[in-house]
Amino acid sequence: MEMEEKFDAIIVGAGASGLGAAYSLAKSGFNVVVLERGQRIGAKNVYGGRIYSHVFEKEIPGFKEDAPVERWVTGERLTFLDDSSAATLELSSDFSSENSFITTLSKFNEWLGKKVEETGGLVISGIKVDDLIIEGSTVKGIVAGEERLFADVVIDAEGVNPILAKKAGLRGDWNPHEVAVGVKEVIKLPESVIEDRFNLNHGEGAANLFLGYASRYGFGGGFLYTAKDTISIGVVVRVDSAIANRISVYDIVEDFRLHPYISKLIKDGSPIEYSAHLVPEAGIHGVPKLYGNGILLTGDAAGFVLNRGFTVRGVDFAFLSGVIAAETIRKAHEEGDFSASTLSHYEQRLKESVVFRELENFRKVPNLLSNLRFFETYPKLLCEILKDAYTVGEDSKKIYPLLKNKMRDRVSMITLIRDIISVVRNL
Amino acid sequence: MSDGGDEKLSVEARLGLVAFTIDSEPHIRVNQDECRKCSLKQCLFVCPAKLYTEEEGEIKFNHEGCLECGTCRIACPKIDWNYPRGGFGAHYQYG
Missing domain, CATH: 3.30.9.90 (D-Amino Acid Oxidase; Chain A, domain 2)
Structure with missing residues:
Protein backbone atom coordinates (compact mmCIF):
# COMPACT_ATOMS: atom_id res chain seq x y z
CA MET A 1 0.00 0.00 0.00
CA GLU A 2 1.37 3.41 -0.90
CA MET A 3 1.35 6.12 1.70
CA GLU A 4 -0.12 8.75 -0.58
CA GLU A 5 -2.85 6.55 -1.97
CA LYS A 6 -6.26 8.02 -1.29
CA PHE A 7 -9.35 5.85 -1.31
CA ASP A 8 -12.91 6.85 -2.04
CA ALA A 9 -13.81 5.14 1.22
CA ILE A 10 -12.02 3.27 4.01
CA ILE A 11 -14.19 0.80 5.87
CA VAL A 12 -13.17 -0.27 9.36
CA GLY A 13 -14.23 -3.85 10.03
CA ALA A 14 -15.25 -6.73 7.77
CA GLY A 15 -18.48 -7.58 9.55
CA ALA A 16 -21.89 -7.61 7.92
CA SER A 17 -22.22 -3.81 7.89
CA GLY A 18 -18.71 -3.04 6.62
CA LEU A 19 -19.00 -5.68 3.92
CA GLY A 20 -22.48 -4.43 3.00
CA ALA A 21 -21.04 -0.96 2.42
CA ALA A 22 -18.04 -2.34 0.52
CA TYR A 23 -20.20 -4.58 -1.68
CA SER A 24 -22.48 -1.73 -2.64
CA LEU A 25 -19.65 0.79 -3.26
CA ALA A 26 -17.42 -1.63 -5.16
CA LYS A 27 -20.36 -2.56 -7.39
CA SER A 28 -20.63 1.06 -8.47
CA GLY A 29 -16.90 1.22 -9.20
CA PHE A 30 -15.67 3.02 -6.10
CA ASN A 31 -12.14 2.50 -4.87
CA VAL A 32 -12.75 1.02 -1.40
CA VAL A 33 -10.68 -0.86 1.15
CA VAL A 34 -12.01 -2.83 4.10
CA LEU A 35 -9.57 -3.24 7.00
CA GLU A 36 -10.22 -6.23 9.24
CA ARG A 37 -8.30 -6.88 12.47
CA GLY A 38 -8.95 -10.65 12.37
CA GLN A 39 -6.42 -12.93 10.74
CA ARG A 40 -9.11 -13.76 8.20
CA ILE A 41 -12.62 -12.47 7.52
CA GLY A 42 -14.99 -13.90 10.10
CA ALA A 43 -12.33 -14.74 12.69
CA LYS A 44 -13.68 -12.21 15.21
CA ASN A 45 -17.40 -12.46 14.49
CA VAL A 46 -19.76 -14.15 16.93
CA TYR A 47 -23.56 -14.26 17.06
CA GLY A 48 -26.33 -16.66 18.09
CA GLY A 49 -26.93 -18.54 14.87
CA ARG A 50 -29.75 -17.15 12.72
CA ILE A 51 -29.99 -14.60 9.91
CA TYR A 52 -33.23 -13.19 8.47
CA SER A 53 -32.92 -13.41 4.70
CA HIS A 54 -35.27 -10.72 3.34
CA VAL A 55 -32.73 -7.86 3.17
CA PHE A 56 -30.06 -10.07 1.59
CA GLU A 57 -32.42 -11.43 -1.06
CA LYS A 58 -33.24 -7.88 -2.05
CA GLU A 59 -29.65 -6.64 -2.17
CA ILE A 60 -27.66 -9.62 -3.48
CA PRO A 61 -28.77 -11.21 -6.77
CA GLY A 62 -28.97 -15.00 -6.57
CA PHE A 63 -28.57 -14.90 -2.79
CA LYS A 64 -30.54 -18.04 -1.97
CA GLU A 65 -28.66 -20.23 -4.44
CA ASP A 66 -25.23 -19.02 -3.40
CA ALA A 67 -25.23 -18.15 0.33
CA PRO A 68 -23.70 -20.54 2.89
CA VAL A 69 -27.07 -21.53 4.37
CA GLU A 70 -26.78 -24.57 6.64
CA ARG A 71 -30.48 -24.96 7.40
CA TRP A 72 -33.64 -22.95 6.73
CA VAL A 73 -35.60 -22.46 9.93
CA THR A 74 -38.87 -24.38 9.91
CA GLY A 75 -39.22 -24.96 13.64
CA GLU A 76 -39.56 -22.11 16.12
CA ARG A 77 -39.63 -22.75 19.85
CA LEU A 78 -39.92 -20.52 22.87
CA THR A 79 -39.13 -22.29 26.12
CA PHE A 80 -39.66 -21.24 29.71
CA LEU A 81 -37.12 -22.89 31.98
CA ASP A 82 -36.93 -23.38 35.69
CA ASP A 83 -34.09 -25.21 37.46
CA SER A 84 -35.12 -28.63 36.21
CA SER A 85 -38.11 -28.40 33.88
CA ALA A 86 -39.17 -26.70 30.65
CA ALA A 87 -42.44 -25.48 29.11
CA THR A 88 -42.22 -24.99 25.36
CA LEU A 89 -44.36 -23.23 22.78
CA GLU A 90 -43.60 -24.68 19.37
CA LEU A 91 -44.38 -23.64 15.82
CA SER A 92 -43.62 -26.12 13.09
CA SER A 93 -44.12 -24.58 9.68
CA ASP A 94 -43.61 -25.71 6.11
CA PHE A 95 -40.32 -25.54 4.31
CA SER A 96 -41.50 -23.26 1.51
CA SER A 97 -41.67 -20.18 3.73
CA GLU A 98 -37.93 -19.49 3.73
CA ASN A 99 -37.61 -16.51 6.00
CA SER A 100 -34.52 -17.12 8.09
CA PHE A 101 -31.62 -19.51 8.04
CA ILE A 102 -28.97 -20.92 10.32
CA THR A 103 -25.28 -20.58 9.61
CA THR A 104 -22.18 -19.39 11.45
CA LEU A 105 -21.35 -15.71 11.18
CA SER A 106 -17.69 -16.57 10.58
CA LYS A 107 -18.65 -18.51 7.47
CA PHE A 108 -21.29 -16.04 6.35
CA ASN A 109 -18.97 -13.03 6.54
CA GLU A 110 -16.25 -14.95 4.74
CA TRP A 111 -18.78 -15.48 1.95
CA LEU A 112 -19.78 -11.79 1.97
CA GLY A 113 -16.07 -10.95 1.71
CA LYS A 114 -15.83 -13.07 -1.44
CA LYS A 115 -18.79 -11.18 -2.89
CA VAL A 116 -17.00 -7.89 -2.19
CA GLU A 117 -13.84 -9.14 -3.88
CA GLU A 118 -15.81 -10.40 -6.89
CA THR A 119 -17.18 -6.90 -7.36
CA GLY A 120 -13.70 -5.35 -7.20
CA GLY A 121 -13.52 -4.30 -3.56
CA LEU A 122 -10.38 -4.82 -1.51
CA VAL A 123 -10.51 -6.54 1.90
CA ILE A 124 -7.30 -6.70 3.93
CA SER A 125 -7.26 -8.94 7.00
CA GLY A 126 -4.88 -8.84 9.95
CA ILE A 127 -4.89 -5.03 10.16
CA LYS A 128 -6.23 -3.28 13.21
CA VAL A 129 -7.19 0.37 12.86
CA ASP A 130 -5.73 2.13 15.90
CA ASP A 131 -6.95 5.64 15.35
CA LEU A 132 -8.68 8.11 13.07
CA ILE A 133 -6.91 10.99 11.37
CA ILE A 134 -8.99 14.01 12.34
CA GLU A 135 -8.17 17.48 11.02
CA GLY A 136 -10.23 20.20 12.61
CA SER A 137 -13.51 18.37 12.99
CA THR A 138 -13.17 16.33 9.81
CA VAL A 139 -12.18 12.69 9.59
CA LYS A 140 -9.55 12.36 6.86
CA GLY A 141 -8.39 8.79 7.23
CA ILE A 142 -7.10 6.11 9.59
CA VAL A 143 -3.96 5.07 11.40
CA ALA A 144 -3.03 1.37 11.49
CA GLY A 145 0.34 0.76 13.15
CA GLU A 146 2.86 2.77 11.11
CA GLU A 147 0.49 3.28 8.20
CA ARG A 148 -1.70 6.26 7.55
CA LEU A 149 -4.38 5.90 4.91
CA PHE A 150 -6.58 8.67 3.57
CA ALA A 151 -10.06 8.69 2.08
CA ASP A 152 -12.96 10.99 1.26
CA VAL A 153 -14.93 9.19 3.94
CA VAL A 154 -14.42 6.57 6.65
CA ILE A 155 -17.17 4.08 7.41
CA ASP A 156 -16.87 3.07 11.03
CA ALA A 157 -18.11 -0.52 11.08
CA GLU A 158 -15.91 -1.47 14.03
CA GLY A 159 -18.55 -3.46 15.88
CA VAL A 160 -20.10 -3.33 19.32
CA ASN A 161 -17.07 -1.87 21.13
CA PRO A 162 -17.15 1.74 19.86
CA ILE A 163 -13.48 2.64 20.33
CA LEU A 164 -13.18 4.81 17.20
CA ALA A 165 -16.71 6.21 17.35
CA LYS A 166 -15.88 7.62 20.78
CA LYS A 167 -12.74 9.25 19.36
CA ALA A 168 -14.81 10.74 16.54
CA GLY A 169 -17.18 12.21 19.11
CA LEU A 170 -20.16 10.35 17.65
CA ARG A 171 -21.08 8.57 20.83
CA GLY A 172 -20.16 7.76 24.41
CA ASP A 173 -19.69 4.23 25.64
CA TRP A 174 -22.48 1.79 26.41
CA ASN A 175 -23.88 1.67 29.90
CA PRO A 176 -24.09 -1.80 31.47
CA HIS A 177 -27.90 -1.90 31.02
CA GLU A 281 -29.84 -4.29 23.76
CA ALA A 282 -31.12 -0.71 23.94
CA GLY A 283 -33.10 -0.70 20.67
CA ILE A 284 -33.78 2.77 19.27
CA HIS A 285 -32.62 4.30 22.57
CA GLY A 286 -29.08 3.06 21.92
CA VAL A 287 -28.75 4.71 18.51
CA PRO A 288 -26.14 7.51 18.69
CA LYS A 289 -25.16 10.27 16.26
CA LEU A 290 -24.68 8.42 12.99
CA TYR A 291 -22.53 10.79 10.95
CA GLY A 292 -19.94 13.54 11.18
CA ASN A 293 -17.64 15.32 8.77
CA GLY A 294 -16.09 12.51 6.72
CA ILE A 295 -17.47 9.64 8.81
CA LEU A 296 -20.51 7.33 8.98
CA LEU A 297 -21.37 4.81 11.70
CA THR A 298 -22.94 1.42 10.83
CA GLY A 299 -23.95 -1.94 12.33
CA ASP A 300 -23.43 -2.85 15.99
CA ALA A 301 -21.41 0.34 16.65
CA ALA A 302 -24.64 2.19 15.84
CA GLY A 303 -26.74 -0.16 17.97
CA PHE A 304 -28.77 -1.64 15.09
CA VAL A 305 -30.07 -4.74 16.89
CA LEU A 306 -33.66 -5.53 17.77
CA ASN A 307 -34.44 -8.05 20.48
CA ARG A 308 -38.14 -8.80 20.84
CA GLY A 309 -37.69 -11.65 23.30
CA PHE A 310 -38.78 -14.28 20.79
CA THR A 311 -36.84 -12.93 17.78
CA VAL A 312 -33.44 -11.24 17.61
CA ARG A 313 -32.43 -9.33 14.50
CA GLY A 314 -29.06 -7.74 13.80
CA VAL A 315 -27.03 -9.10 10.89
CA ASP A 316 -29.56 -8.01 8.25
CA PHE A 317 -29.88 -4.56 9.86
CA ALA A 318 -26.09 -4.26 9.88
CA PHE A 319 -25.80 -5.17 6.20
CA LEU A 320 -28.57 -2.78 5.20
CA SER A 321 -27.04 0.08 7.20
CA GLY A 322 -23.84 -0.50 5.22
CA VAL A 323 -25.74 -0.45 1.93
CA ILE A 324 -27.44 2.82 2.91
CA ALA A 325 -24.08 4.29 3.97
CA ALA A 326 -22.80 3.41 0.48
CA GLU A 327 -25.79 5.09 -1.10
CA THR A 328 -25.06 8.24 0.91
CA ILE A 329 -21.43 8.18 -0.19
CA ARG A 330 -22.45 7.96 -3.85
CA LYS A 331 -24.60 11.03 -3.35
CA ALA A 332 -21.81 12.88 -1.50
CA HIS A 333 -19.40 11.93 -4.28
CA GLU A 334 -21.73 13.44 -6.89
CA GLU A 335 -21.94 16.62 -4.87
CA GLY A 336 -18.20 16.59 -4.13
CA ASP A 337 -18.92 17.24 -0.48
CA PHE A 338 -18.38 14.86 2.44
CA SER A 339 -19.32 17.20 5.24
CA ALA A 340 -21.82 16.26 7.92
CA SER A 341 -24.57 18.21 6.19
CA THR A 342 -24.35 16.03 3.06
CA LEU A 343 -23.75 12.85 5.05
CA SER A 344 -26.90 13.52 7.09
CA HIS A 345 -28.64 11.93 4.12
CA TYR A 346 -27.58 8.63 5.73
CA GLU A 347 -29.81 9.20 8.75
CA GLN A 348 -32.72 10.36 6.61
CA ARG A 349 -32.52 7.26 4.43
CA LEU A 350 -32.12 4.98 7.45
CA LYS A 351 -35.26 6.48 8.95
CA GLU A 352 -37.19 5.48 5.84
CA SER A 353 -35.71 1.98 5.91
CA VAL A 354 -36.77 -1.18 7.71
CA VAL A 355 -33.97 -0.65 10.27
CA PHE A 356 -35.52 2.45 11.86
CA ARG A 357 -39.08 1.44 11.10
CA GLU A 358 -38.60 -1.74 13.14
CA LEU A 359 -36.58 -0.10 15.94
CA GLU A 360 -39.19 2.69 16.16
CA ASN A 361 -42.12 0.29 16.02
CA PHE A 362 -40.69 -1.65 18.96
CA ARG A 363 -39.31 1.30 20.86
CA LYS A 364 -41.07 0.24 24.06
CA VAL A 365 -39.68 -3.29 24.00
CA PRO A 366 -36.34 -2.63 25.80
CA ASN A 367 -38.34 -1.07 28.61
CA LEU A 368 -40.91 -3.87 28.57
CA LEU A 369 -38.09 -6.40 28.79
CA SER A 370 -36.72 -4.57 31.82
CA ASN A 371 -39.44 -6.26 33.83
CA LEU A 372 -37.92 -9.07 35.89
CA ARG A 373 -41.23 -10.93 36.07
CA PHE A 374 -40.68 -12.10 32.48
CA PHE A 375 -37.35 -13.62 33.43
CA GLU A 376 -38.08 -15.08 36.84
CA THR A 377 -41.69 -15.11 38.05
CA TYR A 378 -43.46 -16.18 34.86
CA PRO A 379 -41.05 -18.89 33.63
CA LYS A 380 -41.09 -20.48 37.10
CA LEU A 381 -44.87 -20.13 37.46
CA LEU A 382 -45.56 -21.64 34.08
CA CYS A 383 -43.33 -24.65 34.74
CA GLU A 384 -44.77 -25.21 38.21
CA ILE A 385 -48.42 -24.85 37.17
CA LEU A 386 -48.05 -27.15 34.18
CA LYS A 387 -46.15 -29.70 36.26
CA ASP A 388 -48.97 -29.76 38.80
CA ALA A 389 -51.71 -29.71 36.20
CA TYR A 390 -50.24 -32.73 34.41
CA THR A 391 -49.65 -34.64 37.63
CA VAL A 392 -52.64 -36.91 38.01
CA GLY A 393 -53.33 -38.22 41.49
CA GLU A 394 -56.27 -38.76 43.77
CA ASP A 395 -57.21 -35.13 44.31
CA SER A 396 -56.28 -33.14 41.19
CA LYS A 397 -56.83 -29.38 41.42
CA LYS A 398 -58.59 -27.21 38.87
CA ILE A 399 -56.36 -24.76 37.01
CA TYR A 400 -57.67 -21.58 38.67
CA PRO A 401 -57.07 -22.54 42.32
CA LEU A 402 -53.72 -23.93 41.26
CA LEU A 403 -52.84 -20.63 39.60
CA LYS A 404 -54.01 -18.57 42.59
CA ASN A 405 -52.07 -20.75 44.98
CA LYS A 406 -48.85 -20.50 42.95
CA MET A 407 -49.20 -16.77 42.44
CA ARG A 408 -49.59 -16.01 46.12
CA ASP A 409 -46.81 -13.72 47.39
CA ARG A 410 -45.24 -13.60 43.93
CA VAL A 411 -47.51 -11.61 41.63
CA SER A 412 -51.05 -10.26 41.83
CA MET A 413 -53.72 -11.11 39.26
CA ILE A 414 -53.92 -7.42 38.30
CA THR A 415 -50.17 -7.23 37.63
CA LEU A 416 -50.28 -10.45 35.62
CA ILE A 417 -53.12 -9.14 33.45
CA ARG A 418 -51.36 -5.80 33.04
CA ASP A 419 -48.17 -7.56 31.93
CA ILE A 420 -50.07 -9.69 29.45
CA ILE A 421 -51.68 -6.59 27.96
CA SER A 422 -48.34 -4.80 27.69
CA VAL A 423 -46.83 -7.80 25.88
CA VAL A 424 -49.74 -8.02 23.48
CA ARG A 425 -49.63 -4.28 22.84
CA ASN A 426 -45.91 -3.69 22.49
CA LEU A 427 -44.27 -6.90 21.38
CA MET B 1 -9.46 -33.99 25.37
CA SER B 2 -12.56 -34.31 27.46
CA ASP B 3 -15.66 -34.91 25.40
CA GLY B 4 -17.96 -32.86 27.61
CA GLY B 5 -20.80 -35.30 28.08
CA ASP B 6 -22.57 -34.89 31.40
CA GLU B 7 -19.57 -33.47 33.23
CA LYS B 8 -19.10 -29.77 33.67
CA LEU B 9 -16.19 -28.59 31.57
CA SER B 10 -13.83 -26.16 33.26
CA VAL B 11 -13.42 -22.79 31.62
CA GLU B 12 -9.79 -23.71 30.94
CA ALA B 13 -10.91 -26.81 29.03
CA ARG B 14 -13.36 -24.69 27.02
CA LEU B 15 -10.69 -22.10 26.21
CA GLY B 16 -8.63 -25.02 24.93
CA LEU B 17 -11.24 -25.35 22.16
CA VAL B 18 -10.50 -21.86 20.78
CA ALA B 19 -7.67 -21.24 18.30
CA PHE B 20 -5.45 -18.37 19.46
CA THR B 21 -2.35 -16.58 18.27
CA ILE B 22 -1.01 -15.13 21.49
CA ASP B 23 0.86 -11.83 21.48
CA SER B 24 3.83 -11.36 23.80
CA GLU B 25 2.39 -8.10 25.17
CA PRO B 26 -1.01 -7.95 26.88
CA HIS B 27 -3.67 -5.83 25.12
CA ILE B 28 -5.54 -5.18 28.39
CA ARG B 29 -4.06 -3.78 31.58
CA VAL B 30 -5.48 -3.24 35.04
CA ASN B 31 -4.54 -0.35 37.25
CA GLN B 32 -3.69 -1.73 40.71
CA ASP B 33 -4.30 1.63 42.37
CA GLU B 34 -7.88 1.58 41.10
CA CYS B 35 -8.30 -2.11 41.93
CA ARG B 36 -7.26 -1.57 45.55
CA LYS B 37 -10.00 1.04 45.90
CA CYS B 38 -12.62 -1.23 44.29
CA SER B 39 -15.05 -3.09 46.51
CA LEU B 40 -17.21 -4.68 43.80
CA LYS B 41 -14.43 -6.48 41.91
CA GLN B 42 -16.90 -7.32 39.15
CA CYS B 43 -14.04 -8.25 36.80
CA LEU B 44 -13.62 -11.47 38.78
CA PHE B 45 -17.00 -12.87 37.69
CA VAL B 46 -18.16 -11.07 34.50
CA CYS B 47 -15.29 -12.22 32.26
CA PRO B 48 -16.57 -15.24 30.26
CA ALA B 49 -13.02 -16.57 30.14
CA LYS B 50 -12.38 -16.03 33.88
CA LEU B 51 -9.12 -14.24 33.11
CA TYR B 52 -9.19 -11.88 36.08
CA THR B 53 -8.00 -13.39 39.35
CA GLU B 54 -7.13 -12.01 42.74
CA GLU B 55 -3.81 -12.99 44.26
CA GLU B 56 -2.69 -11.55 47.57
CA GLY B 57 -4.95 -8.56 47.19
CA GLU B 58 -3.80 -7.80 43.64
CA ILE B 59 -5.96 -8.20 40.53
CA LYS B 60 -4.16 -10.15 37.82
CA PHE B 61 -5.23 -10.32 34.19
CA ASN B 62 -4.09 -13.08 31.86
CA HIS B 63 -4.47 -11.94 28.25
CA GLU B 64 -3.96 -15.46 26.89
CA GLY B 65 -7.47 -16.78 26.37
CA CYS B 66 -9.16 -13.41 25.97
CA LEU B 67 -12.33 -13.83 23.88
CA GLU B 68 -12.27 -10.09 23.00
CA CYS B 69 -15.89 -9.47 23.96
CA GLY B 70 -15.36 -6.23 25.91
CA THR B 71 -17.62 -7.20 28.84
CA CYS B 72 -14.93 -6.21 31.36
CA ARG B 73 -14.59 -2.71 29.91
CA ILE B 74 -18.36 -2.18 30.17
CA ALA B 75 -18.42 -3.53 33.72
CA CYS B 76 -15.34 -1.52 34.76
CA PRO B 77 -14.40 1.70 32.96
CA LYS B 78 -11.04 1.78 34.82
CA ILE B 79 -9.61 -1.06 32.75
CA ASP B 80 -7.18 0.02 30.03
CA TRP B 81 -8.78 -1.96 27.25
CA ASN B 82 -7.70 -2.54 23.65
CA TYR B 83 -8.22 -5.18 21.04
CA PRO B 84 -5.17 -7.36 20.37
CA ARG B 85 -2.92 -6.29 17.50
CA GLY B 86 -4.13 -7.14 14.00
CA GLY B 87 -3.97 -10.88 13.29
CA PHE B 88 -3.50 -11.78 16.98
CA GLY B 89 -5.95 -13.14 19.52
CA ALA B 90 -8.88 -15.51 18.93
CA HIS B 91 -9.65 -17.06 15.54
CA TYR B 92 -13.26 -18.21 15.69
CA GLN B 93 -14.41 -20.83 13.22
CA TYR B 94 -18.02 -21.19 14.34
CA GLY B 95 -18.69 -17.63 15.55
Missing part, protein backbone atom coordinates in the same frame (compact mmCIF):
# COMPACT_ATOMS: atom_id res chain seq x y z
CA GLU A 178 -27.59 -1.20 27.28
CA VAL A 179 -25.52 -4.24 26.33
CA ALA A 180 -25.59 -7.94 27.08
CA VAL A 181 -22.80 -10.47 27.08
CA GLY A 182 -23.49 -13.53 24.97
CA VAL A 183 -21.57 -16.73 25.59
CA LYS A 184 -21.79 -19.63 23.15
CA GLU A 185 -20.76 -23.27 22.79
CA VAL A 186 -20.84 -25.14 19.51
CA ILE A 187 -21.67 -28.84 19.82
CA LYS A 188 -20.80 -31.35 17.12
CA LEU A 189 -23.41 -33.98 16.23
CA PRO A 190 -24.17 -36.01 13.10
CA GLU A 191 -26.60 -34.40 10.66
CA SER A 192 -29.11 -37.24 10.88
CA VAL A 193 -29.09 -37.18 14.69
CA ILE A 194 -29.91 -33.47 14.68
CA GLU A 195 -32.76 -34.00 12.22
CA ASP A 196 -34.21 -36.91 14.22
CA ARG A 197 -33.96 -35.13 17.55
CA PHE A 198 -35.56 -31.89 16.40
CA ASN A 199 -38.19 -33.44 14.15
CA LEU A 200 -36.68 -31.94 10.98
CA ASN A 201 -36.54 -32.99 7.36
CA HIS A 202 -33.22 -32.80 5.55
CA GLY A 203 -32.09 -29.17 5.32
CA GLU A 204 -34.64 -27.91 7.82
CA GLY A 205 -33.54 -26.19 11.02
CA ALA A 206 -34.86 -25.36 14.47
CA ALA A 207 -34.47 -22.17 16.48
CA ASN A 208 -35.17 -22.16 20.20
CA LEU A 209 -35.07 -19.21 22.59
CA PHE A 210 -35.24 -19.62 26.37
CA LEU A 211 -36.43 -17.46 29.24
CA GLY A 212 -35.73 -18.12 32.90
CA TYR A 213 -33.02 -20.39 34.20
CA ALA A 214 -30.61 -19.78 31.29
CA SER A 215 -29.85 -16.21 32.38
CA ARG A 216 -30.17 -17.17 36.06
CA TYR A 217 -33.56 -15.47 36.06
CA GLY A 218 -31.95 -12.10 35.27
CA PHE A 219 -32.38 -9.93 32.14
CA GLY A 220 -31.41 -12.09 29.19
CA GLY A 221 -32.07 -15.59 27.94
CA GLY A 222 -30.75 -18.66 26.23
CA PHE A 223 -30.67 -19.80 22.61
CA LEU A 224 -30.24 -22.96 20.60
CA TYR A 225 -29.86 -23.16 16.82
CA THR A 226 -29.38 -26.34 14.80
CA ALA A 227 -26.82 -25.92 12.01
CA LYS A 228 -25.89 -28.69 9.56
CA ASP A 229 -23.80 -30.91 11.82
CA THR A 230 -23.43 -28.62 14.81
CA ILE A 231 -25.76 -27.11 17.39
CA SER A 232 -25.06 -23.69 18.85
CA ILE A 233 -26.21 -23.13 22.40
CA GLY A 234 -25.69 -19.97 24.36
CA VAL A 235 -26.74 -17.62 27.08
CA VAL A 236 -27.12 -13.85 26.89
CA VAL A 237 -27.12 -11.75 30.08
CA ARG A 238 -27.43 -8.00 30.33
CA VAL A 239 -24.21 -6.68 31.85
CA ASP A 240 -25.99 -4.71 34.61
CA SER A 241 -27.80 -7.89 35.60
CA ALA A 242 -24.57 -9.92 35.62
CA ILE A 243 -22.97 -7.33 37.91
CA ALA A 244 -25.95 -6.91 40.24
CA ASN A 245 -26.52 -10.65 40.66
CA ARG A 246 -22.80 -11.47 40.71
CA ILE A 247 -23.33 -14.04 37.96
CA SER A 248 -20.31 -16.19 37.11
CA VAL A 249 -20.50 -15.44 33.40
CA TYR A 250 -17.78 -18.03 32.69
CA ASP A 251 -20.11 -20.80 33.94
CA ILE A 252 -23.53 -19.82 32.55
CA VAL A 253 -23.33 -21.62 29.23
CA GLU A 254 -21.97 -24.80 30.83
CA ASP A 255 -24.80 -24.78 33.38
CA PHE A 256 -27.24 -24.27 30.51
CA ARG A 257 -25.69 -27.17 28.57
CA LEU A 258 -26.13 -29.43 31.60
CA HIS A 259 -29.78 -28.42 32.22
CA PRO A 260 -31.86 -31.63 31.87
CA TYR A 261 -33.82 -30.19 28.92
CA ILE A 262 -30.71 -29.14 26.96
CA SER A 263 -28.49 -32.07 27.86
CA LYS A 264 -30.99 -34.50 26.31
CA LEU A 265 -31.13 -32.48 23.09
CA ILE A 266 -27.36 -32.47 22.65
CA LYS A 267 -26.66 -35.92 24.13
CA ASP A 268 -23.42 -37.54 22.92
CA GLY A 269 -22.34 -34.29 21.31
CA SER A 270 -19.11 -32.68 22.36
CA PRO A 271 -18.32 -28.94 22.45
CA ILE A 272 -15.90 -27.91 19.70
CA GLU A 273 -15.75 -24.14 20.26
CA TYR A 274 -16.37 -21.60 23.00
CA SER A 275 -16.91 -17.91 22.25
CA ALA A 276 -18.25 -14.64 23.65
CA HIS A 277 -19.48 -11.31 22.29
CA LEU A 278 -21.42 -8.25 23.39
CA VAL A 279 -24.89 -7.51 22.00
CA PRO A 280 -26.54 -4.06 21.87
